[in-house]
Amino acid sequence: MPPSLADAEGYALTELGLVEPITAETCARFGPLTRAPRFRATPAGRTRMRFEPLPEVLLVPCSAAKSDAPIAAARDMYVGSYHVAARRAAAAAVAAGDGSARVLTLSAKFGLLLDGDRILRYDLRAGEDGTVSPQVLARQAHLLGVSAARVTVFAGKAYADLARTIWPSLQHPLVGMGIGEHLAFFASLYRTSL
The missing domain is CATH 3.40.50 (Rossmann fold)
Structure with missing residues (x-):
């Protein structure tokens, strides 16, 4: 997910099973001070995205x-x-x-x-x-x-x-x-x- 996704929205999507947080253990290449993504789409999230209108x-x-x-x-x-x-x-x-x-x-x-x-x-x-x-x-x-x-x-x-x-x-x-x-x-x- 893009880094512009607000944390509150990311966690709300996590509760729906559409995204999951990226942690240091999950992806060590992102440091804590980067503008790196903090969430990634789950398989269910990728399926749902196919049906969402494009911005x-x-x-x-x-x-x-x-x-x-x-x-x-x-x-x-x-x-x-x-x-x-x-x-x-x-x-x-x-x-x-x-x-x-x-x-x-x-x-x-x-x-x-x-x-x-x-x-x-x-x-x-x-x-x-x-x-x-x-x-x-x-x-x-x-x-x-x-x-x-x-x-x-x-x-x-x-x-x-x-x-x-x-x-x-x-x-x-x-x-x-x-x-x-x-x-x-x-x-x-x-x-x-x-």
Whole structure:
């Protein structure tokens, strides 16, 4: 199970026989201070997982325009108009659905970010040397529990290609559109939710 699974949820699933705790005796390779998994699925849990709906993730890109602060939470660092429009559109899509989808920022440097993740200011775009590797993205997706998610990317081709290394069947509604059409698509989502 991903390390993001809260202990209380893990123990509740243990009582149902769906997961079991990983102890030092069970798996000696994990140290006590790592961000390693603390629970693993039992055979009954793996069977049940096959019938559970996949989580839904909406990815928005980072932005070249950033806050003047040297370090800030991701939600405060990215101030570019494209990022802001994509984030508003993603929030509107979550509100229009069942509300369970997660919005993550795909940073060219830091990978998958939650709003509260504190990051350093940087200057890098997806596809440039130094872009986050697919291996790092795969590990982050596992830690966040979204490795097998249904993913929709609200970003341009470079960011969709980066995300596609982890989620080959992702949805990219902006494919073939120019940036003006991207912004119009975003506006159509958040204007209908008003």
